[in-house]
Amino acid sequence: MRLTIDTTTDTYEQAIAAVQAAYGLRPDTPAGWPQAPAVEPRPGPQDLSIDGLGNGWSDQLLFQVLAALMPGARTVLRRITxxxxxxxxxxxxxxFADPLTDPIPTSRIGGTLTSIKAVQRRVAPESTGPLLQRDERARLYRIDDALVAGLTRAFAMADARPDLLRGTAPSL
Incomplete structure (x- = not known):
């Protein structure tokens, strides 16, 4: 069970009533108490498209890969996106050498990005093409244009639901 209480809009009484309702308790509420606002559904990965973007990828699959990545790899992938x-x-x-950003030592960026390929192998079907391409001769990272748009949508979902990402603290 997941219970969300918004401490900026819900009153103490509304929070207590929500907890009691979640556990099946039906207390008598005083007549003067305001009604709790209707619960708005939270967006989730199921709201992302399952339509193919190319090379076997979909928005939902891209989100699954993002959710499985460690925070450092996710941050680097977001920068490239x-x-x-x-x-x-x-x-x-x-x-990432700038101390004002999330610093990642220069020597660790390549290893961080290697984990993207490992997560892709574990999460995505074998039929998917590479998410992140590396050109060692030109020293370039590249993501297909269709996947950039899908990653942008997946990152927007990750911003809305950080509780679904690996390496983040769950929210109540």
């Missing part, structure tokens, strides 16, 4: 799906090794390394 924010750059339109193409970035040089040097651009990514410079961005």
């Amino acid at each position: 924010d750059l339109g799906g193409a970035a040089s090794y040097d651009d990514v390394q410079r961005y």
Whole structure:
């Protein structure tokens, strides 16, 4: 069971009533108490499309990969996605070397991105193409354009539901 209480809009009495209702208790509520607001459904991965984006990928599958990634790999993948799906090794390394961002040592970025391939093998079907392509000669990271759009939607869902991501604390 999951119970969400919004401490900015719900009153103490509404919170207690919600907990009691969740456990099947039906207390008499005083006539003067306001009614609890209607619960709005929270978005979830099921709201993402299952339609193919190409190479066997869908929005739901991309979200599953994002959710399974460690936070560092997710952050690097987001940076490459924010750059339109193409970035040089040097651009990514410079961005994460800045202490104002989430710093990742330069020597660890390549290993961090290797984990994306490992998660893809574990989560995605074998028929999917590579999510992140690395060109060692040109020193470039690349994500197909259709996947960039899907990753953007998956990251928006991740922002709305951080409780579904690996390495984040669950929310009540």
